[in-house]
Amino acid sequence: MKTQKLQLPLQTSSLVVGFMVWVILSSLMSSIKQDIPLTDNQTAMVTAVPVILGSLLRILLGYWTNKFGARWLFFLGFVILILPIFYISIADSMFDLILGGLLLGIGGALFSIGVTSLPKYYPKERHGFVNGIYGAGNIGTAITSFAAPALAISIGWQSTVRLFLIPVILFALLNFLLGDRNEPKVNKPLSEQIKSVYKNEKLWFISLFYFVTFGSFVAFTVYLPNFLVTHFGLSSVDAGLRTAGFITLATLLRPVGGWLGDKFNPYLILFIVFNVITFAGVLLAFTPDIVLYTIGCLLISIFAGIGNGTIFKLVPYYFSKQAGIVNGIVSAMGGLGGFFPPIVLSIVFGMTGHYAIGFMSLAMFALLSSVFVVWMFYTERIQLEAKLIENVAQGMMVTNPKGIIQKVNHAFTTVTGFEPNEAIGKSPSILRSGKHDAAFYEQMWDSIRSKGFWQGEIWNRRKNKELYREWLTISEVKNEAGEVKYYVGLFNDLTEKQET
Numbered sequence: 001m002k003t004q005k006l007q008l009p010l011q012t013s014s015l016v017v018g019f020m021v022w023v024i025l026s027s028l029m030s031s032i033k034q035d036i037p038l039t040d041n042q043t044a045m046v047t048a049v050p051v052i053l054g055s056l057l058r059i060l061l062g063y064w065t066n067k068f069g070a071r072w073l074f075f076l077g078f079v080i081l082i083l084p085i086f087y088i089s090i091a092d093s094m095f096d097l098i099l100g101g102l103l104l105g106i107g108g109a110l111f112s113i114g115v116t117s118l119p120k121y122y123p124k125e126r127h128g129f130v131n132g133i134y135g136a137g138n139i140g141t142a143i144t145s146f147a148a149p150a151l152a153i154s155i156g157w158q159s160t161v162r163l164f165l166i167p168v169i170l171f172a173l174l175n176f177l178l179g180d181r182n183e184p185k186v187n188k189p190l191s192e193q194i195k196s197v198y199k200n201e202k203l204w205f206i207s208l209f210y211f212v213t214f215g216s217f218v219a220f221t222v223y224l225p226n227f228l229v230t231h232f233g234l235s236s237v238d239a240g241l242r243t244a245g246f247i248t249l250a251t252l253l254r255p256v257g258g259w260l261g262d263k264f265n266p267y268l269i270l271f272i273v274f275n276v277i278t279f280a281g282v283l284l285a286f287t288p289d290i291v292l293y294t295i296g297c298l299l300i301s302i303f304a305g306i307g308n309g310t311i312f313k314l315v316p317y318y319f320s321k322q323a324g325i326v327n328g329i330v331s332a333m334g335g336l337g338g339f340f341p342p343i344v345l346s347i348v349f350g351m352t353g354h355y356a357i358g359f360m361s362l363a364m365f366a367l368l369s370s371v372f373v374v375w376m377f378y379t380e381r382i383q384l385e386a387k388l389i390e391n392v393a394q395g396m397m398v399t400n401p402k403g404i405i406q407k408v409n410h411a412f413t414t415v416t417g418f419e420p421n422e423a424i425g426k427s428p429s430i431l432r433s434g435k436h437d438a439a440f441y442e443q444m445w446d447s448i449r450s451k452g453f454w455q456g457e458i459w460n461r462r463k464n465k466e467l468y469r470e471w472l473t474i475s476e477v478k479n480e481a482g483e484v485k486y487y488v489g490l491f492n493d494l495t496e497k498q499e500t
Contacts, residue, residue: 061073149239281366
């Protein structure tokens with residue numbers, strides 16, 4: 001039990017270190033360019049490259065976490081990270097930076113481990129908050145963005161990079177010693193898990209949502225340090241402080257987003273998130289002023305942070321049996337969302353001399369996500385209503401105003417013998433027993449029209465021609481204009497009760 005309680009702080013701290021390493025290049029780029037000359041496009045490529053492996057590898061790490069456990073994945077991840085950290089510290093060309101940066105992506109890929117492992121230790125109603133706490137490990141990017149530029153001025157960027165070997169080796173040992181050796185495992189083939197989820201539209205909508213929220217977080221983390229220096233003329237230390245503030249705010253609000261997703265409808269939270277990000281994207285597109293630019297960045301920081309926490313409430317909610325592979329796919333899409341924007345912004349600036357088109361693209365993606373959130377919200381309501389009808393213990397039949405059957409539930413089939421495809425589209429007269437005359441039915445409909453309902457005993461006929469007695473209630477369902485849209489019939493088989 002003590003080992004299990006250690007997993008949240010251990011894995012969250014491990015993520016902090018992983019994210020510290022992930023953004024070494026972007027945080028030190030101003031110092032690195034003094035020794036290794038790079039064009040703006042080359043700079044954008046070098047700073048974006050760590051995101052590639054940090055995104056794509058998340059799919060495999062999510063799957064492997066379910067198969068081997070978080071202990072081994074964190075341990076091996078940190079051991080491998082020793083190599084690119086040392087290699088970058090002796091780099092003297094763009095090729096060295098790209099090769100080392102690609103392997104640095106492992107630090108970002110570690111994210112998939114905790115979001116797959118930690119929900120195993122907590123009930124569903126706490127998954128949003130727990131994943132929010134774990135996701136706050138991206139504070140590691142703020143630590144590097146704040147500390148690395150200042151250290152580089154004092155001891156040089158090469159020595160600053162080598163300092164990261166200390167926490168990496170330390171946490172490799174901590175995970176080996178303190179990681180849960182008895183974590184529950186899921187050993188299903190990767191292809192089987194992918195086949196079970198790839199046709200589910202919820203997976204791709206959630207991936208889009210994370211592509212926008214986490215992608216914008218990563219993109220601004222990577223692009224702000226260099227942009228603030230080159231575009232606004234800030235010092236590298238000042239730019240690092242502002243970037244660290246952006247990261248810290250988004251990170252602290254991630255658990256808040258998870259908590260909000262636990263307490264309220266997560267779709268309502270995401271609707272607000274994406275509309276604010278849309279506004280912020282438009283604001284950034286047309287405001288070169290540093291004050292308004294800061295406001296736009298702060299809005300994205302706040303609501304991307306909340307969105308990041310809320311989205312990972314949805315993954316275990318919809319995919320509890322395939323959480324590993326789904327967490328990997330969703331988090332990979334979020335990482336890729338951080339890879340393209342810096343490159344696109346650099347290309348757009350080179351072609352047009354400003355960043356408006358790039359920021360407007362962010363606004364359009366956020367607006368599109370907002371539309372999909374509304375669609376998913378109402379789709380879920382419809383599905384819940386269908387499940388509600390299906391799980392009612394009484395037989396249920398829904399007709400349109402003309403008396404044509406639109407919906408029946410399982411209990412209807414159990415009592416009458418008619419399957420849904422045999423009843424839907426037909427008239428309720430398929431159940432008529434012949435025991436009641438026209439006056440009986442006329443009195444029934446007079447009651448429905450005057451009172452809005454009728455209830456009483458009635459004889460009906462099953463599919464096998466057997467007669468049975470039931471207690472039936474028929475009610476009108478009207479819209480806001482007072483028009484009858486449906487008639488709902490609920491019934492119990494009195495014959496069975498009489499026999500028992």
